Each structure stands twice: as structure tokens, then as C-alpha cells.
Amino acid sequence: MEQIPNWLMQRAHLTPQREALRFEGNSWTFQQLYDEALQLARKLTHCGVQQQTRVAILGYSTAQLVQIIYASMHLQLEMVMLNNRLSAEELQYQLDDSEATVVLVDERFASSVVHSSVLTFSDVEQADEADVHISPLWHHDATMTIMYTSGTTGYPKGVRQTVRNHEASALASALNLGLRHDDAWLCATPIFHISGFSTLTKSLIYGMTVDLYEKFDATAAAKSIASGRVTMISVVALTLGRLLNVMEEERLVAHSRFVACLAGGGPIPHAYLQRAQSLHMPVLQTYGMTETSSQTTTLQADEAFVKLGSAGKPLFFNAIRIDGATKPGEEGEICIQGPHVTPGYIGRFAERQTTTDGWLYSGDIGYIDEDGYLFVVDRRADLIISGGENIYPAQIESVLHSHPAVLEAGVCGLADVLWGQVPIAFVVVKEDVTVEELHEYCKQKLAKYKVPTAIYIVDALPRNGANKLLRRELPDLLS
């Protein structure tokens, strides 16, 4: 099994004085981050956290969270990255399923978590330091992070992301985007998502500055892009739209140093791509997922304006194919291969295979054009993407089903100017119940962004001959 140097240690050794992180007006070099993470690792050890065990982490995208993550890396912990928008019930499922031994939480979430061992970030910071041996070498196959993704089953699956997965992803992205010593990546996507987390792994492997924001700030982002303070930014359609608005209002254009906006989390409207072009701001659409530790395919910087709407070609180590397609342009399920593909799940799905004959079947529909460029046509059957967050109808339906008055439930996405899509629900009831009651019920059990914006009580749901719910026909019930 291949071993590689502890990224934190090696990076601090190689470029100690280079800027590693910016957050709220403060700045850290790689040496400073290394020192602080090491101290936190000693404190975590004093708090009883054992090396190479599994912990869950819940926080906002702050410098403090980054330091907790880096301390956890030093201890080679398996980090279950909890989505801070989840409901208490959803969080509980992930804590139970992952069997995390400890939960590390931002103070602001201390009351949201029920677990036998909860440590707030402050608890850790105030602890004494214990002796600890930090390994200078890491195993490629070790699980670094676990991120939950819902899929079609209703039960979220904990996806393992190994050291090798993250490393392969970062290296392949560099081969596509190039690499400059003064690169800085504006990260305003949540760190608990692979999009945000992969910015941290790139930072350590490349020696690159992360310009971190707890929340996306369109004005700050626009100014940083125009001044050359950052060279890359990750966006989703929602944040790109806000960014474009500000740049146009303020009459800003991208600095010549600026490389690209990396746009993930679902399709980007063509109009946005065209507006970005006139601001000299390349937008590179990318296709990635939790199971692939970020990007599988991405447009190349010099093609941003040539293949508008495409998600590009595979990164250097990866391959894709369209299941069943016999010629360019034919649609089918997108299948993925490469060193960035997860080796598997944990918990209740631990036995499930992630690949068939070496290929990960994504569930997403797309085609490859005659030049080899991927176009993603439709996400995993019924996936709803709202402000960059994936929402699986099955999970919402499962919650509605659990209400005693509900006989049947169907959920689909509705186009929304602001969010791209929002979920709406249709239910058949067996007892009297008001829409308000069902709404309130969902709010208790689901992350806010998953709560249907509208719930309709109907007589029957559209089903096919095998009685399978036809979610795509649900919107017809509105007409």
C-alpha cells in the first residue's frame, strides 16, 4: 500500500512562509496553520480523541473549522462532515449510522447534537495538551472524510473519500487548470460539501491560498476577482448569478490574473455563461459528485467560450462513458472511472458495491458529443438541485409517508428564478389533515431547504403500470 507524506507537515516544510488561508481580515501562513493544527491535535488527544478513529464535525466555514479539520488530519481521523443545514433528526441518523465516537461542533450548534461525546471547538481550544506522535506518512487507502449523500433510497449513504481520492482529484484538477505559485481560491461553498473541502486539499497539495468566506458575499467576490486578489472561485448557478449582477452594476471585469469560475452543482443557465464572457470571466462547467471527491470532467480554460453548456472532458486520470450509447450524441447513464472514485460506503450501506466492472454508475443522464465533450442532460432520475444543494424526492416522500394521515406522497422540483429549483409535494391522505400541519411536520424532520415550498392534497398520484410513481408527471397535477 502506497504511503505519502502527511500533507500538512510536508507543506509547512516546503513553503512555510507562503499564505495558506485568509478569513475575515486575518491571514495564516502554512507554518502557522501547521503549528495551530498540531497544538489542537494535542488538545484533542487530551480530550480523549484517539488517532485513526471516526469523528463527526459540524460547523460553519470558518478558520476555526479549518483548524479543527487540519488537527483531525494530523490524528488521521475519519471525519464525518455533517451538513449544518440538516434537521436534528437527519443529523441523528448520520451520527448513528457512522458510529462516530466523538462529535466536534461549533458552539452555535452545541444544542443541535445529541451524542454521548460532544466537544465544542471551544472545549478543544481550552483543553490541555497531551503528548502525541504525529505520523509523517499517510496511507493512500486510509479514509479521510465521509460525506452523506441521499441517492434514491431515501436513506442517506455515507461515502468514503480516501487520501488517494482527494489527492488524485487535486492533481488532476491542476493538470487541467494549471498551477501558479500565487494562486488564491475564493471558497464560499460549504466545507462540509466536497466542493468546499476539495479547496482545502488543493491548498495543502498545491501550496495555494484559500480565501475563505462563511457565507457567499457577492460584492467581496466581485471585487476580489476584479482586483486579482483571487485567481479561482467555486460557484453554483445561484451564486454565479449574484456575482454577475454585482460585477455588471459596479462595471467590474475580471483581472488578467483571474483564471476561472469553477461551476458545479447542476447546470448553469446559458445566459449566465454569455454574461460572464463579456466580463472576461471564464466559467468552467464541471461535473462531479460526492462519490468522486469533486470533479470528474471540467471544461478547459481555453474552451470556456467554445463549448458553452458542456461540462468538458474527463480530467487526466479519469474516464467516462455513456452506458448503452453506440455513437456520439446518444443519451444514456454517465459511467465514471478513475482514482478519484470512492471505494465504498460505511454503515448500513457498507456492503453495497459502488462500481460494476470498474465503473461507477452515476444515475445521471448525459451524452458525449463528437469532439468528446460531456453534456449533462438530467440529474439522477429525480434529483432536485436547489441553490447548489442536492435534494432527493425519496427522502421527503419518506418523511411525509411517516405522518399518520398520509397514504401516498410524491415530490418533484419546480423551476424557481432564485434557487434554480424548489421541492413541491403531492399527498393522498387517509385521515383529515391540513397542509399547514404537514408543513410543520416536515420542518421538524428536514433541513429547511428540503421542506416543500408547497404541499398539495390530491386524489391520486400518477403511476405507471407497475404502480411506480411517475415523478416527472407530478407537475401536470397543477394544471
Place this chain on the structure above:
Amino acid sequence: MEQIPNWLMQRAHLTPQREALRFEGNSWTFQQLYDEALQLARKLTHCGVQQQTRVAILGYSTAQLVQIIYASMHLQLEMVMLNNRLSAEELQYQLDDSEATVVLVDERFASSVVHSSVLTFSDVEQADEADVHISPLWHHDATMTIMYTSGTTGYPKGVRQTVRNHEASALASALNLGLRHDDAWLCATPIFHISGFSTLTKSLIYGMTVDLYEKFDATAAAKSIASGRVTMISVVALTLGRLLNVMEEERLVAHSRFVACLAGGGPIPHAYLQRAQSLHMPVLQTYGMTETSSQTTTLQADEAFVKLGSAGKPLFFNAIRIDGATKPGEEGEICIQGPHVTPGYIGRFAERQTTTDGWLYSGDIGYIDEDGYLFVVDRRADLIISGGENIYPAQIESVLHSHPAVLEAGVCGLADVLWGQVPIAFVVVKEDVTVEELHEYCKQKLAKYKVPTAIYIVDALPRNGANKLLRRELPDLLS
């Protein structure tokens, strides 16, 4: 065992129109090189060359050689890269030891090789094409090249360099030097050496242009560096010296696009580094060897003028330590770890372990300073021990180099009844100077025991194919 895409196929798929190779006024895109290599692979197959067998390759650094190498990659051949300066007897040893099934030779060497199956490059080009299945995936652990290295044993050892070794080397170098889409690397070091070959692997993995020369041309190199036509060049002390002379004579300075001269194959005189600095031309000293598929440590571009004389820090995936050293500055044998380290030898040394407890013992002497920078003091085999004092030829050579009349200098030990060994020197001069003057000059700059007991003015110094000084052959100049 991890698999990765066939580099040629993937690179032609990703950046078909990008410039891949320049040679003698001609230029090839990645698609063109891919097509030509594929055709040559079909022809090789028609000539009876079986996939995944071992062949030997002997040629000059030409576009034709590159195409033969790429065709061999397509067939996943193990390529024994023969040094074109070897004597017939030395060649025969390598052919026998490697048991290569076929020898592929440039016409100009056809008469030099005795083997049951010799194919000239023309034979291959004129052959018919056979059907062949080219694998889209390669195994990380497959041996790609075998290069013979002399070491201290007298019998050259055939070093295996795997797909993974080459890949790890290229990726680690990119993390150090950065990566730009319009990079072009001037390669005038022989392709049969790892220095030249690694330029080809970088080209395929990065999508980078190789500006290839059969022989080093100081004027062409100087103009390319000054015009921005190339961004990188590999040099040894000798070629760097010639390059500096031309740039100074022609009053040229390096273009702002130019990244660095990568300087390997032994120490570079301090005077050269200082002269390069005044031409805005960073020279990054590197420490590498055949067993590590090129660089293990390299200076960073922004440190070229800060740590003059150092070979830098390890590249990101690598580690070094000084055997027996307990604190910074202590000299000892340099030990190396990383995914770029050979898994072993072939032929008569097939059973010999290359590493001990995961470390490759280089045989070279160096120290690591308090900032973590490696200084290579000397190759162990060249160490002169005189009256119990260690004498490193490189230091004496460096002093002689700094004399304005000296073009080249080589120092070795001569057996001495009284002292065990004494140092003697051989110099090539560019201006009139007497031996007495040089002797006096050394006395001013060196401890008495380090001053050469004899200095000989000669026409040329013995060098290998990579222009590396062969100190062990210096005494032959006396006979």
C-alpha cells in the same frame, strides 16, 4: 493494482491541437504524435514485436526516436534505453543482461549492435501495418523503461522505472515549478538518460511542448530563453556555462515568461549561479538519479537566488534524510523515499534490494541545513581521503572554475604513499595561463591539504552522454 489511462490516448483526447513537439523546424500536435505512434505500433507488430515484451532502443535525440518511444508505450513495451556513447562491449553487456527480444536502432547505429533481432527505425517505418489492440489503460506497476547506471560496482545495473515512478516524478515536479498551458521545455539532454526521458513524460502528462535538440546548441537555447519561446530548460554545469557565455556575449536576458533552468548531473559552480542571476535567469539546482526517475529534491523558483548552491527541498511526495545525522549541517549518506523510487533492478542484479526499511541509500554525501535545504557535498565514489581528511573534488573544481582563464576543471584522487591519496586537477583553459598561476590561485582559496599536488592543462575532460564529468577516468589522461 491501480490503472490509469494510456497517456498518449488521453492526452490526444484532451488537448489534440496543442503543440507537443518541435524538432529541426518541424512541429507536431498531440493528435499528430498519437496518430504517428499508433501507426508505428501497428508496424512494429507486423515486424513481430509482441506487446508487453522487452526491447532495447538506441538512437539520437530526434523526433523519430520520440515516435519510436511513443509507439513502444502504446504496445506497453519495457524499453531498455541504451546510451549511444557506449562502446560495443558495454552495449553488448546491457543487451545480454536485459535479454531484450528486439533492438530498435537509428540507422546510424545499425552496425554497432550485435543481436539476433535488430530493426532499424527505417525498417519499422517501411513495414506493413498489422491489426493491434491498444489498451486504453495502463498498470501503475508496469515497467516502462530500464536505464543502466554504473554505480560503484563496476557492473552496470539495469534500473526499472515504472509507469507510477514516471507519473509521480512528473506530478511532483509540477507542484514545485507550477504549470502553464503554454509551457515549453527545451530538451537537449539525451533522451536515453532520465533527464531527457522525463521531459517526454512531462509533455504527455502536462500537455506541454518539448523543444527537442539532437545536440545542445548554446546559441539556439540562448535565443529561445530570451524570446520566451521556451519556459524551461534542463542543463548540466557544462551546458549552463556555454549558455551563459552566449547570453553574455549577445547581451541577452531571460524573457519574463521564462521559469527556470533545471540543473542536474552534479554541482553547479557558484560563479555560474551568480552570472545567471544577473541575466534574470533562475537556475534551480536539483538532486536526482536514475533510481528515482529524475528529481528527488529541487530548489523552488522563488528561492533560486536565496539558497545558492543548494539542491532544494524534497518534491511534495518525497522525503530525504541524512543517514546518521543528528542535527542540521551534519554530513552523511543521503537516503530517499517516495513513489518515484525504483522497485528494483533487472538481470544480474534482479535479486538485489533497492531499499532498506523503505529508504533508498543513494551513496551520495550531503547535509540538510537548518531550513531543511539539501546540499549535496559529493558523490561518495569520488571522495578523496588524504591523511584522514575528507576532500571533495567538487570544491576544488569550483575554485578552479572561478578563475577567469579556466573553462572546465576536473579533480580526482591519486594514490600516494604518504597520504593515502592526494588530489590532482585537470583543466581546460580559455585563455593563456600557467600551471603555476593556477596553483597559486588555489593556495589562496583552499586549505593546504586540498590544494592539488599537480595541475594538468588538457584539451578536454572525459564526460558521459549527459555531459557529466567522469572523474574516475581523469587519471587516464596521464597515460
